Amino acid sequence: MKKWIILLVCIGVVAVGWYIARQQVMVPIWAQPKLAKVVRGDIRVPITAAGLIHACQVIEVKSMASGRITDVPVVEGTFVRKGSPLVVLDPIDEQRSVERAQADFDRADALLTQARVAVERAQVNIDSAKARLEEIIAQGEVVAFELEKVERTLAEGKSETYSDQEVHNIRAQYRMNRAQEESARIAIAGAELAKRDAEAAVRSQEAVVRSARKNLEDAQKRLNETTVLAPEDGIVTDVYVRPGMLVQSATQGFTGGTPLMTLADVSKKKVIARLDEADYGRVLSISPVEALPEMPGLRESAREDADPTGRRGGQVRITVDAFPDDEFDGRIERVEPQGKLNAGSSIIQFDVHVEISDPRRHMLPLGAQAQVEFTVENAVDVLRVPAEAVKTYENQRGVWIKTAPEPGSGEKFGKRFVPCRFGISDGEYTQVIAVVGQGELREGDEVYTKLPQEAGEGRP
Numbered sequence: 001m002k003k004w005i006i007l008l009v010c011i012g013v014v015a016v017g018w019y020i021a022r023q024q025v026m027v028p029i030w031a032q033p034k035l036a037k038v039v040r041g042d043i044r045v046p047i048t049a050a051g052l053i054h055a056c057q058v059i060e061v062k063s064m065a066s067g068r069i070t071d072v073p074v075v076e077g078t079f080v081r082k083g084s085p086l087v088v089l090d091p092i093d094e095q096r097s098v099e100r101a102q103a104d105f106d107r108a109d110a111l112l113t114q115a116r117v118a119v120e121r122a123q124v125n126i127d128s129a130k131a132r133l134e135e136i137i138a139q140g141e142v143v144a145f146e147l148e149k150v151e152r153t154l155a156e157g158k159s160e161t162y163s164d165q166e167v168h169n170i171r172a173q174y175r176m177n178r179a180q181e182e183s184a185r186i187a188i189a190g191a192e193l194a195k196r197d198a199e200a201a202v203r204s205q206e207a208v209v210r211s212a213r214k215n216l217e218d219a220q221k222r223l224n225e226t227t228v229l230a231p232e233d234g235i236v237t238d239v240y241v242r243p244g245m246l247v248q249s250a251t252q253g254f255t256g257g258t259p260l261m262t263l264a265d266v267s268k269k270k271v272i273a274r275l276d277e278a279d280y281g282r283v284l285s286i287s288p289v290e291a292l293p294e295m296p297g298l299r300e301s302a303r304e305d306a307d308p309t310g311r312r313g314g315q316v317r318i319t320v321d322a323f324p325d326d327e328f329d330g331r332i333e334r335v336e337p338q339g340k341l342n343a344g345s346s347i348i349q350f351d352v353h354v355e356i357s358d359p360r361r362h363m364l365p366l367g368a369q370a371q372v373e374f375t376v377e378n379a380v381d382v383l384r385v386p387a388e389a390v391k392t393y394e395n396q397r398g399v400w401i402k403t404a405p406e407p408g409s410g411e412k413f414g415k416r417f418v419p420c421r422f423g424i425s426d427g428e429y430t431q432v433i434a435v436v437g438q439g440e441l442r443e444g445d446e447v448y449t450k451l452p453q454e455a456g457e458g459r460p
Contacts, residue, residue, distance in 0.1 A: 051273030
């Protein structure tokens with residue numbers, strides 16, 4: 001009897017289960033709808049560009065001295081302070097250069113002294129010639145007085161007072177004195193010319209002395225530069241030399257000197273990103289005025305059209321493969337006006353310099369590939385729906401919201417179309433600006449990103 005009861009119970013359970021299953025509408029997996037919720041949030045429409053991370057300044061280090069390297073106390077990656085030793089040279093060659101330059105200077109200085117003495121000697125000759133002229137003039141006054149007296153006596157008819165020889169002598173003495181006076185004046189002019197020549201020689205020799213002094217100072221400086229010091233704080237990125245190598249001076253060699261190493265100033269870092277021509281205008285519209293190319297009228301026009309909401313802040317986001325889970329802040333520093341043809345293609349691109357302003361910029365390695373994201377459109381705290389939920393129905397754009405199925409319709413999923421006016425979209429979410437008509441769309445409503453399998457009426 002007990003067995004029969006158990007059997008009847010099992011048969012009843014199976015019958016009830018079969019009845020319930022008959023009431024369910026079976027929907028295959030491929031026909032099942034997908035839903036998402038209407039939410040509030042931010043939407044950003046970015047433009048991306050790739051580039052490399054650079055130091056704000058790169059310095060190629062060369063030596064003013066020539067010689068053989070005895071020590072290189074740094075390697076790639078060493079951070080050095082300004083004045084730290086980078087390369088040490090054997091000073092013997094430069095010491096010899098200093099000695100030669102000193103000898104040349106001493107010789108030039110001695111010749112300058114001789115030239116100045118020549119000027120003083122010329123002045124003495126001038127003074128002597130002037131004194132001789134004064135003496136001749138004084139003698140001439142005596143002779144002129146005697147001649148005047150003789151001529152007056154002869155004019156009075158007293159010719160017996162002076163003999164013919166005396167008259168002849170006094171007249172000759174007068175002419176001789178005049179000739180001596182003219183000769184003295186010529187001697188003065190010659191002495192003055194000699195002084196001018198001596199003064200010119202002094203000026204010429206002074207130039208020689210200045211040149212010799214400069215050569216001596218340069219030689220002494222090169223001697224001091226046999227220990228090459230860091231010109232600025234920075235990190236050593238490349239070392240081109242090693243102990244035992246000969247290097248040439250950057251100031252004396254025809255080739256510009258031997259490069260020793262490269263320093264990078266990493267107090268600031270930037271990304272030089274290549275931007276496609278199609279995106280140039282939109283990035284220009286969000287760049288700070290001071291970052292725009294200095295084309296006539298461009299900055300003035302940007303100031304007149306300045307957006308009071310701060311659109312021209314120039315803020316960007318930077319990502320690198322070395323830290324895939326992190327984002328770094330940056331700011332547009334400069335937009336280059338000249339496009340460059342991308343090698344191997346016909347695409348024109350523009351370089352945009354982006355300063356890395358993030359306090360964690362020390363983490364970013366130089367030369368790393370970086371992705372720069374420029375936000376050209378932005379909507380904050382707006383009603384948004386998934387982009388896949390935006391549908392077109394009867395020539396209107398909107399969304400299908402989930403509703404309860406109509407009684408007796410036999411439908412498992414209910415839906416209702418709500419026409420909307422949409423704003424910007426980032427590809428994942430689309431901004432809902434307003435509902436068109438009498439419908440309503442609220443935060444938390446469920447919308448279809450994939451509609452249920454449609455049968456019969458209501459096919460959208």
